[in-house]
Amino acid sequence: MSAAESEPWDEYPRGAALDFDAPNQARLFDALLGGRDNYAADREAVTKLSALAPGAHQMTRDHREWFSRALRLLVTQRGVDQFIDLGSGLPTVDNTHQIVQRHNPDAKVVYIDNDPVVLAHGRALLEENDNTHILDYDITEPEFVTSDPDLRRRINFDRPIGLMLCMVTGFLLDDVVARATVHGWVDALAPGSYVVVSQQYDPADGSHYADIAHALRDGFRNSKIATAFRDRHEIESYFKGLEMVEPGLSYLHEWWPDGPRMAKLNDLNFLILGGMGRKP
Numbered sequence: 001m002s003a004a005e006s007e008p009w010d011e012y013p014r015g016a017a018l019d020f021d022a023p024n025q026a027r028l029f030d031a032l033l034g035g036r037d038n039y040a041a042d043r044e045a046v047t048k049l050s051a052l053a054p055g056a057h058q059m060t061r062d063h064r065e066w067f068s069r070a071l072r073l074l075v076t077q078r079g080v081d082q083f084i085d086l087g088s089g090l091p092t093v094d095n096t097h098q099i100v101q102r103h104n105p106d107a108k109v110v111y112i113d114n115d116p117v118v119l120a121h122g123r124a125l126l127e128e129n130d131n132t133h134i135l136d137y138d139i140t141e142p143e144f145v146t147s148d149p150d151l152r153r154r155i156n157f158d159r160p161i162g163l164m165l166c167m168v169t170g171f172l173l174d175d176v177v178a179r180a181t182v183h184g185w186v187d188a189l190a191p192g193s194y195v196v197v198s199q200q201y202d203p204a205d206g207s208h209y210a211d212i213a214h215a216l217r218d219g220f221r222n223s224k225i226a227t228a229f230r231d232r233h234e235i236e237s238y239f240k241g242l243e244m245v246e247p248g249l250s251y252l253h254e255w256w257p258d259g260p261r262m263a264k265l266n267d268l269n270f271l272i273l274g275g276m277g278r279k280p
């Protein structure tokens with residue numbers, strides 16, 4: 001969809017307002033991960049999601065594990081020691097700074113989000129950690145954010161950065177905005193930086209999985225958790241100009257699996273793609 005073709009949910013306010021009567025992206029993820037920072041509206045959304053596609057809790061855990069594998073690869077094998085986590089969400093079991101600072105206590109992490117609840121919880125968690133900060137920005141304004149002294153004081157843009165954009169581009173409902181956001185951030189990175197993206201996937205092939213993607217999209221269309229499922233071509237476009245790290249853009253369970261899989265795969269495992277690219 002282009003910016004010109006407006007959809008009903010385009011009018012819906014994104015992120016920032018405090019409203020506990022409606023589900024919210026960050027709190028929905030918290031509820032799916034079994035956290036405590038969610039409300040009845042979020043849990044109702046989980047029930048609705050589960051009715052449309054069973055396996056949402058497992059998928060969220062799988063996503064978290066994939067996210068950890070990507071970070072571990074960067075910090076232990078690629079020497080990355082500064083990270084920006086865009087649309088970081090509510091603090092959960094294992095957060096970016098805990099994962100990377102376990103391997104390199106000096107690694108710097110900046111979380112960026114614009115949800116007031118995420119910002120409040122993040123600040124409380126990070127009070128004691130000088131190498132980790134959470135900042136309130138709209139990630140769709142990369143040029144403004146990446147030139148802001150507040151961010152530049154904490155992250156050195158002349159050196160490689162690990163940029164995490166996980167389960168966030170799907171909440172930027174306009175394709176053009178989502179693509180421009182990723183490219184704008186990539187433009188600001190030094191060579192040798194890495195970009196990690198996961199995104200809700202629409203196989204767009206008339207399959208059973210495509211039907212579920214469309215049911216989920218339609219089911220949440222007019223809510224604050226409205227999500228864009230995108231086809232492979234669109235998701236690949238995020239990595240334009242980057243060298244893909246093997247195995248390329250793939251299902252999360254096929255990307256550097258830790259070992260034999262114990263939990264069964266669900267439909268939702270086939271509705272998210274993830275990948276990592278290196279800026280040459």
Ligand SMILES: C[S@@+](CC[C@H](N)C(=O)[O-])C[C@H]1O[C@@H](n2cnc3c(N)ncnc32)[C@H](O)[C@@H]1O
Binds near residue numbers: 014087113114118
């Ligand atoms: C589903 S959560 C993803 C959490 C986390 N990245 C993960 O992988 O588990 C999406 C987050 O993106 C944030 N977000 C969405 N649009 C944003 C924007 N334009 N600027 C900043 N944060 C945004 C939301 O507030 C929410 O916390």
